[in-house]
Amino acid sequence: MPLxxxxxxxxxxxxxxxxxxxxxxxxxxxxxxxxxxxxxGKTTLMRLVAGFETPDSGRVTLAGQDLAGxxxxxxxxxxxxxxxxxxxxxxVFDNIAFGLRRQGASRVAIQSRVAELLDIVQMQxxxxxxxxxxxxxxxxxxxxARALAPGPSLxxxxxxxxxxxxxxxxxxxxxxxxxxxxxxxxxxxxxHDQDEALALADRIAVMRAGKIEQIGSPPEIYERPxxxxxxxxxxxxxxxxxxxxxxxxxxxxxxxGRLKRADCALRDGARAALSLRPEQIVVARDGEGxxxxxxxxxxxxxxxxxRIGVAARQALRVSCTNGNRFSLGEPxxxxxxxxxxxxxxxxx
Amino acid sequence: xxxxxxxxxxxxxxxxxxPYLWIVVFFLAPMxxxxxxxxxxxxxxxxxxxxxxxxxxxxxxxxxxxRTLGFDAYRALADDRLYLDSxxxxxxxxxxxxxxxxxxxxxxxxxMARAPRRLRSLLIGLAVxxxxxxxxxxxxxxxxxxxxxxxxxxxxxxxxxxDAPLSIYATNGAVVIGIVYSYLPFMLLPLYSALERQDPALxxxxxxxxxxxxxxxxxxxxxxxxxxxxxxxxxxFIPAVGEFVIPDLLGGSETxxxxxxxxxxFFANRDWPAASAAAIxxxxxxxxxxxxxxxxxxxxxxxxx
Amino acid sequence: xxxxxxxxxxxxxxxxxxxILILAAMSFNASKLVTVWGGFSTKWYVALLDxAATxxxxxxxxxxxxxxxxxxxxxxxxxxxxxxxFGGFRTRGLFFGAVHAPLxxxxxxxxxxxxxxxxxxxxxxxxxxxxxxxxxxxMCFTSxxxxxxxxxxxxxxxxxxxxLGATPMRAFALVVLPAIAPSLASAFLLAFTLSLDDLVIASxxxxxxxxxxxxxxxxxxxxxxxxxxxxxxxxxxAFVGIILAISALALNRPARDLA
Numbered sequence: 087m088p089l090x091x092x093x094x095x096x097x098x099x100x101x102x103x104x105x106x107x108x109x110x111x112x113x114x115x116x117x118x119x120x121x122x123x124x125x126x127g128k129t130t131l132m133r134l135v136a137g138f139e140t141p142d143s144g145r146v147t148l149a150g151q152d153l154a155g156x157x158x159x160x161x162x163x164x165x166x167x168x169x170x171x172x173x174x175x176x177x178v179f180d181n182i183a184f185g186l187r188r189q190g191a192s193r194v195a196i197q198s199r200v201a202e203l204l205d206i207v208q209m210q211x212x213x214x215x216x217x218x219x220x221x222x223x224x225x226x227x228x229x230x231a232r233a234l235a236p237g238p239s240l241x242x243x244x245x246x247x248x249x250x251x252x253x254x255x256x257x258x259x260x261x262x263x264x265x266x267x268x269x270x271x272x273x274x275x276x277x278h279d280q281d282e283a284l285a286l287a288d289r290i291a292v293m294r295a296g297k298i299e300q301i302g303s304p305p306e307i308y309e310r311p312x313x314x315x316x317x318x319x320x321x322x323x324x325x326x327x328x329x330x331x332x333x334x335x336x337x338x339x340x341x342x343g344r345l346k347r348a349d350c351a352l353r354d355g356a357r358a359a360l361s362l363r364p365e366q367i368v369v370a371r372d373g374e375g376x377x378x379x380x381x382x383x384x385x386x387x388x389x390x391x392x393r394i395g396v397a398a399r400q401a402l403r404v405s406c407t408n409g410n411r412f413s414l415g416e417p418x419x420x421x422x423x424x425x426x427x428x429x430x431x432x433x434x
Numbered sequence: 435x436x437x438x439x440x441x442x443x444x445x446x447x448x449x450x451x452x453p454y455l456w457i458v459v460f461f462l463a464p465m466x467x468x469x470x471x472x473x474x475x476x477x478x479x480x481x482x483x484x485x486x487x488x489x490x491x492x493x494x495x496x497x498x499x500x501r502t503l504g505f506d507a508y509r510a511l512a513d514d515r516l517y518l519d520s521x522x523x524x525x526x527x528x529x530x531x532x533x534x535x536x537x538x539x540x541x542x543x544x545x546m547a548r549a550p551r552r553l554r555s556l557l558i559g560l561a562v563x564x565x566x567x568x569x570x571x572x573x574x575x576x577x578x579x580x581x582x583x584x585x586x587x588x589x590x591x592x593x594x595x596x597d598a599p600l601s602i603y604a605t606n607g608a609v610v611i612g613i614v615y616s617y618l619p620f621m622l623l624p625l626y627s628a629l630e631r632q633d634p635a636l637x638x639x640x641x642x643x644x645x646x647x648x649x650x651x652x653x654x655x656x657x658x659x660x661x662x663x664x665x666x667x668x669x670x671f672i673p674a675v676g677e678f679v680i681p682d683l684l685g686g687s688e689t690x691x692x693x694x695x696x697x698x699x700f701f702a703n704r705d706w707p708a709a710s711a712a713a714i715x716x717x718x719x720x721x722x723x724x725x726x727x728x729x730x731x732x733x734x735x736x737x738x739x
Numbered sequence: 740x741x742x743x744x745x746x747x748x749x750x751x752x753x754x755x756x757x758x759i760l761i762l763a764a765m766s767f768n769a770s771k772l773v774t775v776w777g778g779f780s781t782k783w784y785v786a787l788l789d790x791a792a793t794x795x796x797x798x799x800x801x802x803x804x805x806x807x808x809x810x811x812x813x814x815x816x817x818x819x820x821x822x823x824x825f826g827g828f829r830t831r832g833l834f835f836g837a838v839h840a841p842l843x844x845x846x847x848x849x850x851x852x853x854x855x856x857x858x859x860x861x862x863x864x865x866x867x868x869x870x871x872x873x874x875x876x877x878m879c880f881t882s883x884x885x886x887x888x889x890x891x892x893x894x895x896x897x898x899x900x901x902x903l904g905a906t907p908m909r910a911f912a913l914v915v916l917p918a919i920a921p922s923l924a925s926a927f928l929l930a931f932t933l934s935l936d937d938l939v940i941a942s943x944x945x946x947x948x949x950x951x952x953x954x955x956x957x958x959x960x961x962x963x964x965x966x967x968x969x970x971x972x973x974x975x976x977a978f979v980g981i982i983l984a985i986s987a988l989a990l991n992r993p994a995r996d997l998a
Binding site for chain 3: 468
């Protein structure tokens with residue numbers, strides 16, 4: 087039985103539909119991500135689970151129990167706020183102990199539990215510090231410890247890494263995943279950063295305009311996006327418009343040429359779009375393949391991003407390693423395998 | 435941003451009840467009462483007006499008494515030169531004081547708003563501090579200054595600027611000085627807030643586009659500070675119209691301000707209906723400015739801070 | 740430019756503080772006359788000690804101020820909470836207007852209304868009616884201060900407290916009250932000094948035996964500028980000044996964070 091189950095939840099604020107018939111499940115011990123652009127409803131969904139909003143229709147159950155009507159302070163769900171929301175008039179220890187005190191835990195129990203958490207987030211001996219004395223990264227860890235202290239079965243994290251700079255973010259990603267695995271608590275993070283979602287989550291729900299576009303593991307979402315939106319939102323892609331031709335097998339007719347397709351169920355003449363990831367296109371100096379001209383080279387360290395002009399006013403983004411062997415204006419050939427990328431029917 | 439309609443929970447109702455009840459009993463009811471008194475007639479009774487209602491009257495008694503209510507007090511006021519002059523003088527004095535205050539406060543507030551950041555709160559704090567001290571005492575201090583044998587005349591004569599003492603005390607002029615002095619912090623605060631909030635980049639952009647310092651002030655700073663100016667002016671004008679202490683202490687016998695006239699009618703003449711009618715009319719006079727102030731405040735609330 | 744700025748500030752502060760400082764200086768003037776300096780003397784202060792009426796009035800004023808400020812702060816907090824958090828409840832507009840009205844109403848009107856009401860209700864006028872009257876008119880000031888404070892709060896802290904198991908009331912007590920503590924203090928101080936200074940409303944609503952200090956000063960002033968009045972006035976100014984200084988120091992120290 088899944089730990090969290092959201093069934094057909096809908097919510098509107100005045101004329102704005104924030105959630106439209108949303109359903110999903112989160113398993114025990116799972117790291118789950120709600121991913122989508124701002125305004126897609128992910129924050130509303132999270133606040134619904136936490137109890138700060140009530141759905142207009144639909145149900146939220148936790149461990150089989152319907153959470154309807156339960157106010158936030160009575161749900162076994164805790165939230166780590168985007169702004170951290172640490173209590174400035176309490177020190178680190180008292181912030182973390184807050185939830186435990188509400189539970190009525192004994193002094194001894196509180197002492198050991200807070201020490202345990204300080205250890206987990208690697209802030210031992212900092213219990214007496216005042217919040218204003220902490221750095222951004224430290225505050226984030228205290229916020230996490232505070233939310234974990236009451237031992238919730240489900241932890242909601244609202245854009246947990248958004249306020250951190252890049253280096254710190256990568257480091258914190260590892261720590262976050264590590265902590266989640268160790269505690270076996272279900273984490274649900276809400277984020278607009280697809281790199282974060284791909285790196286952290288066991289499963290991702292991609293949302294847009296109040297609806298769920300796709301739920302799947304990171305490789306599924308990335309390699310087999312269910313819609314144009316998911317293909318475009320998660321990872322970079324070339325979205326090439328064209329149509330299908332059936333002529334001794336399936337072909338995709340793009341403005342710059344015909345590409346053989348391995349399996350194509352669309353009928354002849356159907357309008358379609360091919361989503362090709364930059365790393366799925368192989369670029370070579372010569373050979374068979376689509377002819378093109380190098381228009382731009384962006385060296386990124388481990389990869390090089392090339393922009394290859396392939397037709398009048400159309401260019402493809404290609405990613406390759408050691409791509410600095412090419413130079414601007416050089417003619418090249420692009421090889422696209424028949425099973426590369428995903429073909430979407432019109433208006434998908 | 436409109437406030438969403440909601441039903442209140444029991445606990446919320448309890449929280450609201452305390453201040454609400456207090457306000458109804460000690461503010462709304464009294465206000466309704468003076469409206470009623472203004473429709474009554476003076477009498478030698480205690481309280482000095484009739485009719486007075488009581489539970490023993492019964493419905494018929496109440497209706498009978500209610501029929502004796504009338505607008506006599508208002509009619510009498512309309513004919514009363516004393517009151518008309520009082521209203522006019524009050525509006526005039528309050529208006530002049532407000533204008534003078536604006537001219538004094540604006541450069542002062544502007545200078546404080548442009549001072550180095552860490553000095554600003556200290557400066558505005560010092561400027562507003564006198565407000566916390568006794569109003570009465572500050573006005574009283576001016577008596578010593580303005581009298582014929584007071585400090586100002588003494589100093590001016592010692593410097594041979596004048597030969598005979600200026601008769602400032604016990605005139606409308608003294609009242610204006612008193613009002614300007616006492617209400618200045620009320621004008622300073624909104625002006626300072628509005629000016630301090632202005633983004634210096636706007637002035638820099640104007641200068642960059644060719645505006646001289648004077649033009650920058652006239653075309654950028656001043657227009658942008660308009661809400662603060664309006665707020666400050668209303669905040670001092672409205673209470674100043676009904677001011678009592680200042681005209682009583684610094685004004686002469688011909689200084690007719692409505693606050694004083696009302697007080698005299700109430701205490702000296704024991705004409706409660708007249709005083710109540712005058713109070714109601716005063717409120718009516720101020721409704722216009724009050725609504726403007728309310729609308730400005732609402733607009734300020736919706737502005738992103 | 741720099742010189743002009745300093746000059747403006749200097750003139751401004753001279754105007755604001757001049758009369759007060761002159762008053763204070765006068766209170767130490769051995770001579771009764773304003774224009775003659777008769778040497779430094781504290782005799783007017785000594786004379787105060789024998790002035791039972793003034794001392795009594797001071798006592799009354801201080802106790803009325805403390806009581807009415809406490810009531811006004813509590814009621815103002817409740818009103819501010821209702822206005823900030825209860826959404827658009829029925830008659831909110833009326834409530835808002837009534838709470839804020841004394842801010843702009845002339846005091847004579849308010850005093851008149853309250854006195855009429857006390858007489859009509861049959862209340863004996865004295866200490867109690869005075870406290871009630873002062874609490875009523877200072878409540879609008881405390882609610883303005885507290886409303887601004889509540890509106891400036893970050894709602895996520897209260898949500899975090901509830902998320903961690905605190906009931907809405909406990910969350911309010913544990914998170915909101917500490918956060919607005921400075922505003923609570925300044926609201927109380929504001930109500931206190933307003934009550935301490937008030938002349939008009941006190942005159943209308945007090946009774947025999949409950950004469951306030953401003954009333955006493957006023958009645959003496961009508962008889963002319965007397966040096967004893969200078970002394971008590973300077974004392975009053977100093978008292979309020981010390982309170983202000985203490986609160987300024989105390990309230991400026993706590994956390995500048997709230998990040």
